[in-house]
Amino acid sequence: xxxxxxxxxxxxxxxxxxxxxxxxxxxxxxxxxxxxxxxxxxxxxxxxxxxxxxxxxxxxxxxxxxxxxxxxxxxxxxxxxxxxxxxxxxxxxxxxxxxxxxxxxxxxxxxxxxxxxxxxxxxxxxxxxxxxxxxxxxxxxxxxxxxxxxxxxxxxxxxxxxxxxxxxxxxxxxxxxxxxxxxxxxxxxxxxxxxxxxxxxxxxxxxxxxxxxxxxxxxxxxxxxxxxxxxxxxxxxxxxxxxxxx
Amino acid sequence: xxxxxxxxxxxxxxxxxxxxxxxxxxxxxxxxxxxxxxxxxxxxxxxxxxxxxxxxxxxxxxxxxxxxxxxxxxxxxxxxxxxxxxxxxxxxxxxxxxxxxxxxxxxxxxxxxxxxxxxxxxxxxxxxxxxxxxxxxxxxxxxxxxxxxxxxxxxxxxxxxxxxxxxxxxxxxxxxxxxxxxxxxxxxxxxxxxxxxxxxxxxxxxxxxxxxxxxxxxxxxxxxxxxxxxxxxxxxxxxxxxxxxxxxxxxxxxxxxxxxxxxxxxxxxxxxxxxxxxxxxxxxxxxxx
Numbered sequence: 018x019x020x021x022x023x024x025x026x027x028x029x030x031x032x033x034x035x036x037x038x039x040x041x042x043x044x045x046x047x048x049x050x051x052x053x054x055x056x057x058x059x060x061x062x063x064x065x066x067x068x069x070x071x072x073x074x075x076x077x078x079x080x081x082x083x084x085x086x087x088x089x090x091x092x093x094x095x096x097x098x099x100x101x102x103x104x105x106x107x108x109x110x111x112x113x114x115x116x117x118x119x120x121x122x123x124x125x126x127x128x129x130x131x132x133x134x135x136x137x138x139x140x141x142x143x144x145x146x147x148x149x150x151x152x153x154x155x156x157x158x159x160x161x162x163x164x165x166x167x168x169x170x171x172x173x174x175x176x177x178x179x180x181x182x183x184x185x186x187x188x189x190x191x192x193x194x195x196x197x198x199x200x201x202x203x204x205x206x207x208x209x210x211x212x213x214x215x216x217x218x219x220x221x222x223x224x225x226x227x228x229x230x231x232x233x234x235x236x237x238x239x240x241x242x243x244x245x246x247x248x249x250x251x252x253x254x255x256x257x258x259x260x261x262x263x
Numbered sequence: 264x265x266x267x268x269x270x271x272x273x274x275x276x277x278x279x280x281x282x283x284x285x286x287x288x289x290x291x292x293x294x295x296x297x298x299x300x301x302x303x304x305x306x307x308x309x310x311x312x313x314x315x316x317x318x319x320x321x322x323x324x325x326x327x328x329x330x331x332x333x334x335x336x337x338x339x340x341x342x343x344x345x346x347x348x349x350x351x352x353x354x355x356x357x358x359x360x361x362x363x364x365x366x367x368x369x370x371x372x373x374x375x376x377x378x379x380x381x382x383x384x385x386x387x388x389x390x391x392x393x394x395x396x397x398x399x400x401x402x403x404x405x406x407x408x409x410x411x412x413x414x415x416x417x418x419x420x421x422x423x424x425x426x427x428x429x430x431x432x433x434x435x436x437x438x439x440x441x442x443x444x445x446x447x448x449x450x451x452x453x454x455x456x457x458x459x460x461x462x463x464x465x466x467x468x469x470x471x472x473x474x475x476x477x478x479x480x481x482x483x484x485x486x487x488x489x490x491x492x493x494x495x496x497x498x499x500x501x502x503x504x505x506x507x508x509x510x511x512x513x514x515x516x517x518x519x520x521x522x523x524x525x526x527x528x529x530x531x532x533x534x535x536x537x538x539x540x541x542x543x544x545x546x547x548x549x550x551x552x
Contacts, residue, residue: 052452053423154308183307183479185536188522192532210452217524217533240527255453256526 018043018172018204019064024073026056026063033059034071035228041221043171046198046205048215050252051225057208060225061174064206065096077172088122095165099177101157105149111135111160112145118167134163138193155186159193166197173198175207179214191218212256216240224249268296269441269473270319273333277314277497280326290314291497291543297441301464301474303488305481307519310494312477316443320359321349337440355385358434360463362446364426368418374429375402375414378436385437401432405462424455428462435466441473442466449478460487481508481519493519496543515542 019041026034034056041047049057063071066082075082078093085093098104105114112131119127132142138159149157158178165173178194179187191214198205209215215222216239224231224246231246244250277290290311295302306312318329321341334341336352344352353359361367369377378398383389389397395414402410405428418426427447434442444463448456464487467474478484485491485508493501493516501513511517518536 052454184481184519185307185522188524188533189535191524192535195532212453213524213526213528216526217528217530251454253526255457 018045018078019047019206020074020076021060021064022074024060024063024071024075026059026068026071028068028070033228034063036073037223037225037230038073039223039230039233041204041206044202044204045221046207046219048219048222049206049208049225050210050212050215050222052210052252054227055225056228057225058176061096061176061206061208065094065174066090091118091170092122092168093170094172094174095168095170096174096176097158097161097165097178100181101154101161102149102181104161105157107149109148110145111140111147111149111152114149114160115145115163115167118164122168124168130167134167137166137197138163153186154182155189158182158186158190162190162193162197166201169201171202172204172206175205177209178207180209180211187214194218212239212253224252267337268298269337270295270297270475271333271335272296272315272319273331275315275318275331275334276329277311277318277323278328280328286328289497290318293494293497293499295492295499295502297473297475299440299471299473300490301467301476301488303484303491304475304477304494305479305484305491305519306494307479309496311497312494313445315494316359316445316475316477320353320357320443321346322353322359354381354434354439355437356440358437358439358442360427360430360434360442360444360447363450364421364423364430365418365450367430368426370418373415373417374421374426375399375416378402378429378433381433382436397436398432401436402429404435404466405429405432406458407432422455423451424459427451427459431459431463431466435470438470439472441475443475443477445477446479447476448483449480456483481516482523498543500542513542514539 022038024034024037025032037060049060051057059068062068064075064082082090115131115134116127119130131145135142135144140156140159179190182190197203207215207218216236219236221233221235222239223233226248231248244253273294275290275293276288278286278288281287293315304312317323319334323329331342336357339348339352341349368374375398378401379394382394382397399410399414402413407413407425407428413421421429448459451459476484476488485503485505489505491503492499493513495515501511501516503511508520511520521534522536524533
């Protein structure tokens with residue numbers, strides 16, 4: 018579904034991502050884990066076309082992203098951002114927010130589809146007429162997911178989708194994402210700093226550090242501590258809270 | 264514990280005016296005490312954990328309405344203390360560390376001089392050089408390897424973990440009796456988080472101070488603190504001793520633990536917390552001490 022080869026991303030003189038390669042099969046959930054500044058979100062944003070200064074190869078669904086038109090790409094891949102407070106238009110009603118991408122793509126039956134999207138994410142159709150500030154963080158993130166699904170993409174890029182939420186709400190959103198992935202046969206690329214979330218959500222993952230990829234692991238590798246690099250072991254150890262203060 | 268607690272809070276209530284003139288009660292009768300120990304307060308956003316400690320520090324905005332049967336720090340009754348008295352306690356006897364050092368440090372002053380300022384407010388007679396030396400010592404005490412260089416850095420030049428260590432150094436320079444840390448590691452990476460916590464622990468243990476640690480992270484707090492208070496909608500619903508997390512009785516606490524994914528956990532759908540009205544209506548849990 019996605020193939021990334023020798024991806025290098027620069028911001029002026031700084032190199033944010035250096036020589037990163039990975040590929041994700043159709044229907045797979047792949048995680049990018051790392052600490053702040055490791056470049057994981059930058060990879061995601063670049064795939065989405067939000068950074069222009071990059072070199073290497075990125076293909077989605079077999080086609081290089083630079084050759085895929087913006088509209089066609091929007092139907093293929095969509096993104097969900099970290100902060101649901103910042104990613105929804107504050108003066109659009111929820112129905113408008115979800116319908117906007119469909120309008121831009123001149124789809125028909127928008128109203129009915131808006132309702133069915135709301136139902137899909139577990140919100141009542143009456144939410145169409147509410148505004149983002151009337152919703153909780155978890156509800157907003159559901160709306161952001163509905164908007165992302167409006168164009169029936171096959172790939173979802175998720176940038177820390179639950180790190181701004183309380184843990185009880187995180188559980189609801191993760192369950193929702195997993196359900197949608199199976200129902201709609203989606204491919205996920207999930208960025209998170211939380212190894213537990215990635216281990217729960219993803220079939221395979223890559224650990225990033227200082228703009229580079231440390232190693233790619235399967236979930237089994239992670240769970241059996243089949244780690245080749247010292248940094249991976251350090252990250253796993255630090256993530257196992259409780260072990261540190263036993 | 265035979266020693267009198269540093270902090271005693273009884274039936275603390277905090278409310279905010281709504282637009283329609285009614286009051287929204289954000290903290291609804293909280294009772295706890297803290298001694299020279301590590302006390303954790305855990306809860307989700309809006310549970311009142313930060314507000315409760317801010318009332319203790321006296322840093323709530325004027326429009327917040329605070330009432331309590333008792334709000335005491337050592338011998339000082341904070342309910343009747345004058346603003347000047349409370350100001351003397353803050354920073355001196357009571358220190359506070361907030362979530363993000365980016366917003367707590369003055370961006371246009373070198374970090375070392377910010378520590379010097381804290382030292383000189385506490386001890387106006389100390390000389391400039393002596394204060395500087397003390398600040399460098401403090402930086403060294405929070406395990407900053409090259410304190411002389413770090414002294415001259417601006418906040419934007421230090422990492423989040425180092426910024427938080429600077430904050431700890433600044434707060435501990437006045438040797439407070441109690442340190443309140445509100446989500447001190449939530450903005451930090453996991454590998455740095457443990458380091459900052461252990462430095463904080465070392466500082467309070469060495470100086471025999473009390474620590475109140477506020478966090479949304481139940482597992483972190485219960486492995487780090489001696490006692491944990493669990494808050495839900497302005498009430499303390501349960502208090503636990505460290506290591507007894509698995510003995511948690513309250514369905515809210517158990518729900519919070521269960522809904523966390525873990526690295527080695529099952530892949531089944533995560534249990535979702537089902538909130539019950541009765542949790543918020545029930546009598547607040549009394550701190551057993």
